[in-house]
Amino acid sequence: MKDLEPSYPRRIGAYRLLGQLAEGRTGVVHLARAQDDAPVALKVIRPEHVRAPGFRPRFERDVAAARHVRHPHLVTVMAADTAGRTIWAAYPYLPGPTLPRAVATRGPLPVRSTRILGAALAQALRAVHAAGLAHRDVRPGHIILATDGPRLTGFGGSGTVPSGPGTDAARDILGLGHVLAVAAAGRPAPTGGETCEPPDLADVPRALREIVQACLAADPVVRPTAADLCAELAERRRFGWLPAPLAQDVADRYAAPLPDPEGAASDADVTPEVPPGAGPLPRRRAGALIGVAAVALAAAGTAALTRRRGGGAPGEHYTIGLQADLSGPHSVFGTGQRHGVTLAVEELALLRTLPFTVTARTVDDGGDPQRGALLARELAADTSVMAVIGPTTDDVAGAVTALYARARLPLLALSPGGFEPGRGHDTVLRGRPGSAQAGRAVARLIGAELGAGRVGLVEPAESGRSGGPRTDVVRAALGEHRITVLPTVRVPASGALGPAAAWLVAKHADTVLHVGPARSAGRLAAALRKAGFTGVGLATQEALAPPFFAEAGDAAEGWHFVTPYSDPTADPAGKGFTAAHEGRFGARPDPYAVEAYDAVRFLTDAMARLRGRGPLTRDALVAGLRHAARWGIGRQLAFDAAGNYTGTGPAVYLYQVTAEGLAYRSSGV
Numbered sequence: 001m002k003d004l005e006p007s008y009p010r011r012i013g014a015y016r017l018l019g020q021l022a023e024g025r026t027g028v029v030h031l032a033r034a035q036d037d038a039p040v041a042l043k044v045i046r047p048e049h050v051r052a053p054g055f056r057p058r059f060e061r062d063v064a065a066a067r068h069v070r071h072p073h074l075v076t077v078m079a080a081d082t083a084g085r086t087i088w089a090a091y092p093y094l095p096g097p098t099l100p101r102a103v104a105t106r107g108p109l110p111v112r113s114t115r116i117l118g119a120a121l122a123q124a125l126r127a128v129h130a131a132g133l134a135h136r137d138v139r140p141g142h143i144i145l146a147t148d149g150p151r152l153t154g155f156g157g158s159g160t161v162p163s164g165p166g167t168d169a170a171r172d173i174l175g176l177g178h179v180l181a182v183a184a185a186g187r188p189a190p191t192g193g194e195t196c197e198p199p200d201l202a203d204v205p206r207a208l209r210e211i212v213q214a215c216l217a218a219d220p221v222v223r224p225t226a227a228d229l230c231a232e233l234a235e236r237r238r239f240g241w242l243p244a245p246l247a248q249d250v251a252d253r254y255a256a257p258l259p260d261p262e263g264a265a266s267d268a269d270v271t272p273e274v275p276p277g278a279g280p281l282p283r284r285r286a287g288a289l290i291g292v293a294a295v296a297l298a299a300a301g302t303a304a305l306t307r308r309r310g311g312g313a314p315g316e317h318y319t320i321g322l323q324a325d326l327s328g329p330h331s332v333f334g335t336g337q338r339h340g341v342t343l344a345v346e347e348l349a350l351l352r353t354l355p356f357t358v359t360a361r362t363v364d365d366g367g368d369p370q371r372g373a374l375l376a377r378e379l380a381a382d383t384s385v386m387a388v389i390g391p392t393t394d395d396v397a398g399a400v401t402a403l404y405a406r407a408r409l410p411l412l413a414l415s416p417g418g419f420e421p422g423r424g425h426d427t428v429l430r431g432r433p434g435s436a437q438a439g440r441a442v443a444r445l446i447g448a449e450l451g452a453g454r455v456g457l458v459e460p461a462e463s464g465r466s467g468g469p470r471t472d473v474v475r476a477a478l479g480e481h482r483i484t485v486l487p488t489v490r491v492p493a494s495g496a497l498g499p500a501a502a503w504l505v506a507k508h509a510d511t512v513l514h515v516g517p518a519r520s521a522g523r524l525a526a527a528l529r530k531a532g533f534t535g536v537g538l539a540t541q542e543a544l545a546p547p548f549f550a551e552a553g554d555a556a557e558g559w560h561f562v563t564p565y566s567d568p569t570a571d572p573a574g575k576g577f578t579a580a581h582e583g584r585f586g587a588r589p590d591p592y593a594v595e596a597y598d599a600v601r602f603l604t605d606a607m608a609r610l611r612g613r614g615p616l617t618r619d620a621l622v623a624g625l626r627h628a629a630r631w632g633i634g635r636q637l638a639f640d641a642a643g644n645y646t647g648t649g650p651a652v653y654l655y656q657v658t659a660e661g662l663a664y665r666s667s668g669v
Contacts, residue, residue, distance in 0.1 A: 001031060012088055013081055015042050018258065031093060031258070037364040038338065039093040039258055039327050040078065041153075050087050063089055066156030069131045070587070073149055074124040077156035094151055095253045095327075099143040099182060106246045108186040111207050115233050116241040118180050118211070120149045122229035125172050128155065129226055134168030138175025140182040145250050147546045148661060149241060170220035176229070177215025184208050240553040247553065251546035258327040258366060316356040318607065318616070320345070320600055321363070321379040321409075323390035323400070328367030329518075329545050333415050333592050334392045336565075338362055339585055340596030341389060343577075346584075348600075354608050356616075360600075365391060369399035376400040380407035386621055387412060387603045389596060394419040394542075401425040408618040410625055412603065414595045415541070417564065421643075427622050429643045431599060432564040433651040439473030441651035442562050446474075446511060447481040449654060449666050450536050450560070454484045456509035458500065458524060460516040461490040471515050491520060501527035510535040518543045522551025529555035536560060544662075557659065562652045565591045566634040567664040574633050598632025605630055 002020040004010065010017055015032040021041060022029045026049045032042040049055050060082035067077055080089040099117075103109065109117065121143070128135055135155050142154035181187075185203035201209050201216075211232060217223050224232070242250060322341050324334030345360045363379060365372035372391055379385050380403055387410040391397050397416040404411045405425040413419075414431040417438070421428045433441070446452045455478055457471045471488055478485050486507050489500050501524065504512055512528060512535065514521040521543035528537060537559040539548070544563065549556050568574025568581075568589055577597065581589045606628040610620050629638035635649030650667035657663075 004030075012042065012044060012086055013084075015040060015088075015090065017042070032090075033258075033364075034090075037326060037362045038335070039364075041091045041093045043089045043091065045087040050085075056082060056087065059087060059089075063156050065131075065133055069128055069133065069155070071124045071127040073120040073151055074127060074155055075144075075151050075153045080156075089156060091153065091156075094144045094146065094153070095256065096145045096151075096250050097253060099140045099145065099150070099179065102145055102246055102249070103182060103186045105249065106243070108203075109183045109246075110243055111184070111205050113241055113243065114180060114183045114208055117143075117150050117183050118176065119230060119233035121152055121176055121179065122226045122233060124152045125169075125176065126226035126230055129169045129172070135172050135175075136168055138172050138179065140179050143179055145242065145246075147242070147247060147250055147254070147549045167220060169225070170223045173215050173223045173226065173229070174220070177212050177223075180204075180208065180212045180215065184212065240549055240556040242550075244550065244553055247550035248547075251550040254329070254331070254546050258364070317384060318356055318358050318386045319361050319382065319384040320358060320603060321361050321382070321385045321388035321390075322596070323363050323365055323372065323375060323379065323388055323392075323396075325367040325392035325396070326362075326364035328365075329547070330367055330392050330415075332590055333565075334364070334390075336590030336593040337389065337392070337414065337596035339581060339590060340593040340598075341600055343580055343584060343593075344597045344600035344604075347580075348604060354604060355611050356607075358604055358607075361385060365396055367393050367396060369395050372396035373399045373403060376403045380404060380409050385409065386607060386616065386618060387625075389414060389599050389603075391416065401428050404428070408622060410603075410618065410622050412599050412625075414592055414599060415564070418542075426643065429625060429639050430645045431595065431637065433645050433647075436473050437645075437651050438562075438564065439471075440477045442513070443474050443477030443481060443483075445562065445652065445654050445666065446478065446513070446538070447483055450511055450538070452478075452483055452511035452536065454486065454508055454510050456486045456504040456507065456512045457488045458504075458512060458514045458516070459488060459490055460493055460520050462493055471513075474513065474515075491524065493520065497523050497527040498531065500524070501531040501533065504528065505531045505533050509533075511538060512536070513538045514543060515540050516542065518545040518548040519551055522548040522556070525552035525555040525559055538562065541565075556657050559657045560665070561655045561657075561662070563591065563655060564652060565595055566650065566653055566667070567655075568594045568633060570664040571633070577633050594632070594634045598630070598634055598637060601632065602628065602630040602637045 004017055004019060014035050018031045018033065020028060021031050027043045027045040030042045030044060032040050034040055045059065063077050063080045063082060069076060075091055075094065078090045078092060081087065097105070125135065125138070135152070137154045138152070142152060144151045144153055181201065181204060184205055187203065201212055204212050211229070214224050320341065322338060324337050325331055326334045326338065341360050341362070345358060348354060348358055361379065361382065363375040365375050379388055388404060389412050391400060391413070392415050394416045397413055397419040401411060401419070401421045402425055405427045408427060410427050410429060412429045412431050417432055417435060446455060457475060459471050475485050475488070486504070486509055489504065491497055491500050512533070514524050521539040525537055539559060539561050541561065541563040544561050552559070566574070568577045574594060577594055578589060581593060606624050607616055607621060610616050610624045626639055626641055626643070629636060629647070636647035638647040640646050653667045654665040655662045656665050
């Protein structure tokens with residue numbers, strides 16, 4: 001990533017620019033942060049194109065058409081401004097490497113990986129073509145790799161058009177052929193595209209040559225359709241789809257913290273700036289902001305909405321803080337919490353049932369304890385913040401509880417489970433069942449759901465914080481179910497796990513539970529596969545991160561995970577939430593989305609009750625939350641005098657890695 005030029009603006013629209021990611025034919029792509037701290041890829045159109053006749057309406061039409069197409073392997077526009085002096089479009093930021101960079105570093109992909117790549121991209125193009133559109137810029141540089149499959153970018157820009165009678169769709173297939181050639185051979189097929197010369201595919205493995213050749217056919221009529229390729233490739237597995245060295249590269253990129261340039265503009269400075277030479281502001285503004293949710297309903301816009309429409313006393317306003325990992329190894333959890341908080345705050349603004357207005361303030365700690373402590377001080381210093389939801393991980397939680405306690409600021413921790421607040425840190429509320437309760441629930445799931453008869457327990461030798469169930473509790477509970485439990489195996493943080501896996505197989509374990517971090521669990525899964533283990537692999541939430549899939553490879557499929565978060569798509573009570581989430585964000589809920597939504601409603605209910613009795617202070621809220629309870633969509637929220645969770649409902653939820661991703665299985669109480 002390049003630094004911004006000194007003359008370039010530090011803010012465009014509602015986005016704070018961090019650096020330059022890439023340059024394209026019509027614009028420059030920047031890494032930026034939204035006002036809720038979420039990272040985005042912001043494409044800014046060059047001034048010469050902005051001034052070109054016909055470009056502006058074409059770009060607006062393309063973005064408007066593209067926003068209606070959704071697919072897990074297609075990256076499409078989140079928001080855009082097509083009528084301002086600066087034309088821009090915002091997309092989800094993906095830190096993974098592009099396909100050309102990956103093959104330049106690690107060489108061509110194996111045949112299986114290339115087939116999975118092709119199948120995923122063909123499925124994305126099938127969704128585009130089914131909507132009557134064409135991508136028209138499918139090329140290797142628009143393919144970004146992730147641990148659960150590739151992503152096709154470049155959709156929703158100046159090339160997206162209504163598809164002609166097969167011609168534009170066929171052009172997409174030609175581009176896909178070049179993508180497959182780069183993946184399989186490490187270099188583009190030596191052809192200029194629409195030519196009569198047959199391409200030289202000598203470097204493409206024989207198992208893929210016929211498919212690539214068909215995609216690159218000079219006659220568009222004889223090229224396969226996206227649906228044809230979906231059926232031909234028929235590779236549905238995503239996790240463990242990359243060879244181990246490349247998978248580790250990808251996982252490391254997703255785990256790396258985002259840059260935060262010193263002296264960058266603060267979020268309080270919302271004056272939009274424009275690139276040099278962008279030209280005058282056009283008169284037309286109608287329809288300028290376009291996306292799944294318009295910028296007016298993003299975090300800053302939500303604040304404006306609540307201030308306009310809140311039903312409380314004039315000027316009485318409070319903030320709910322969210323401290324989350326939005327860019328580090330557990331960003332999927334942090335993003336889910338951010339989405340849940342956003343939905344709750346926007347709903348409250350529309351309902352106008354509170355005696356005050358409320359907004360959310362989100363900070364991204366990237367899973368880093370030191371950065372987390374700095375951001376906790378910022379939230380604590382904001383006198384409008386009455387409570388904080390978060391953080392995402394145990395390590396950050398351990399670093400911030402004292403800071404929040406000194407500020408008398410309630411901290412509702414949803415995903416951490418293994419941290420221990422220090423003496424006097426009495427503002428912490430544990431929003432999930434403790435490890436002892438979770439351990440008993442896991443034991444019941446192992447016996448009743450997984451049908452285990454002989455269980456091996458594995459944990460790292462250097463046992464630190466763990467957000468999952470304790471192995472001693474699981475062992476005792478399994479004994480109550482008359483299930484044989486082998487001696488606990490303690491494995492090293494590094495080094496071969498083959499001997500441990502061989503011992504478990506020799507002892508005829510039919511189920512293995514790993515309690516520990518992702519990398520260790522992934523290495524165990526791979527070692528068990530190599531040792532011939534055919535039973536059930538099980539791990540805790542701590543292991544549900546990219547390093548697990550990078551280390552496990554093919555062995556990841558079939559493994560189970562026990563987590564504290566629910567799946568609203570599998571619960572009839574969560575249908576309304578799921579529909580609202582899909583409408584707002586264009587995707588199914590991420591982990592902890594429903595728990596974060598419930599947390600906001602729990603906090604604001606308690607704040608409203610206390611406000612009815614007198615002034616609302618942080619100290620009053622700390623005491624009041626100990627006596628509050630609320631049934632949410634996921635589970636009941638209730639606490640004892642020490643802030644420990646005492647609610648009823650499922651203690652853990654069971655998921656399984658399948659060819660399609662992570663699938664919900666059941667819950668345990």
